[in-house]
Amino acid sequence: MSSSVLARPRPTHRAADLLSAYLPGSFYYSSPGGTVLADGVLRSVRAESGRRAEAVAAELAAAVADGVVEPIVVGALGFRPDSESSLVVPAVVRRASAPESGDGAVLSRQDRLGPWDITPRPEREAYAAAVVRALRRIEDGELEKVVLARSLELTADAPVPVPPLLARVVQANPAAHAFAVDITAVGDAAPRTLVGASPELLVSRRGVTVVANPLAGSRPRSTDEAENRRRIAELLSSDKDRREHAHVAAQVAEVLGRFCGELDVPSEPEVIGTPTMWHLSTRITGTLADPRDPATSSLALAEALHPTPAVCGTPTASARDLITELEPDDRGYYAGLVGWTGADGDGEWVVTIRCAEVCDRTVRVFAGAGIVEGSDPAAELAETSAKFRTLLGALGAEETS
Numbered sequence: 001m002s003s004s005v006l007a008r009p010r011p012t013h014r015a016a017d018l019l020s021a022y023l024p025g026s027f028y029y030s031s032p033g034g035t036v037l038a039d040g041v042l043r044s045v046r047a048e049s050g051r052r053a054e055a056v057a058a059e060l061a062a063a064v065a066d067g068v069v070e071p072i073v074v075g076a077l078g079f080r081p082d083s084e085s086s087l088v089v090p091a092v093v094r095r096a097s098a099p100e101s102g103d104g105a106v107l108s109r110q111d112r113l114g115p116w117d118i119t120p121r122p123e124r125e126a127y128a129a130a131v132v133r134a135l136r137r138i139e140d141g142e143l144e145k146v147v148l149a150r151s152l153e154l155t156a157d158a159p160v161p162v163p164p165l166l167a168r169v170v171q172a173n174p175a176a177h178a179f180a181v182d183i184t185a186v187g188d189a190a191p192r193t194l195v196g197a198s199p200e201l202l203v204s205r206r207g208v209t210v211v212a213n214p215l216a217g218s219r220p221r222s223t224d225e226a227e228n229r230r231r232i233a234e235l236l237s238s239d240k241d242r243r244e245h246a247h248v249a250a251q252v253a254e255v256l257g258r259f260c261g262e263l264d265v266p267s268e269p270e271v272i273g274t275p276t277m278w279h280l281s282t283r284i285t286g287t288l289a290d291p292r293d294p295a296t297s298s299l300a301l302a303e304a305l306h307p308t309p310a311v312c313g314t315p316t317a318s319a320r321d322l323i324t325e326l327e328p329d330d331r332g333y334y335a336g337l338v339g340w341t342g343a344d345g346d347g348e349w350v351v352t353i354r355c356a357e358v359c360d361r362t363v364r365v366f367a368g369a370g371i372v373e374g375s376d377p378a379a380e381l382a383e384t385s386a387k388f389r390t391l392l393g394a395l396g397a398e399e400t401s
């Protein structure tokens, strides 16, 4: 699991109680560093891309001036620079330590989820065809890497209850960065919630210390341990996966290097596991040169890093254009960022992957895979199927091929 820090000072609740207290509309976030449950809206942050950290800092300063003790901003930003965002200063913030195994067990059994009617977007063959087209563009020298995503739209015969879904997601992997964020926008006919369990720490900041843990290069996890050892060895020695990973690690290190006096970038990736996947991982740690510089708040750093080649590609602009051309739907919040930041700049943001958007009777589950020279369309399709399983398992659904 990617490591993480913090849930800010003095956890005063039990993690299991905060999970039980979650209701749609709340912001829930838990990671190995702790749990945050935030409710109510003191202030909403409205700002365009690139200016959000600045607007957030202004709202937090105003909250402090209003006498709010240790205010934070919580929420999510979408994938595209011009996409929606949901950032608020909540009225009530409760904190707990990290969830433990067994947390959420009772809640997760309370409601039946499904049965589901599942529609792939696009069809599996169309995704594989898009990978072939991307490979041609890479061959032509237009770009080096692009991450292509697809989604599954699941429909139930009744509104989908989010609390048991979140409980199942947390229960399946208490060490993940699990989240539930209200992303209802003006004009939505029903509340919309983003739910997920990201393995990927975009950036955390505590004082002068920043940590990022980019991932890229993947294998599905098997139920057989000998097979898993084989897959891990294969991943570590795969030239294609090492190249796919190097794009991300290099870009993250370059961006953080602009703000850090010291930066530790391991020369070799390691392999981390989730219950469904194995990933190449590089944990990068830095010391900020000037922690009072507003450009070094956790959200400002997250905005500077986003989108990394873990979800977009290299070069960023060409990859983003190709994603628009080849993916049938806008990504919305998928492949964006979720997290929180405090008035002192400390905070934690994760990449919005292994997630779903829940709205009334529908759930849209997302997954993408990095395409570089040497990628095999069938293997990339299988990789997205494996990544879907994080959410499909919690939903009690299976992709039919």
Ligand SMILES: C=C(O[C@@H]1C=C(C(=O)O)C=C[C@H]1O)C(=O)O
Pocket: 147, 149, 200, 215, 216, 217, 218, 279, 310, 311, 353, 354, 366, 367, 368, 369, 370, 387
């Ligand atoms: C894009 C996703 O995952 C990202 C892509 C990976 C890859 O291509 O190997 C691995 C981990 C994530 O950085 C996703 O889960 O949807």
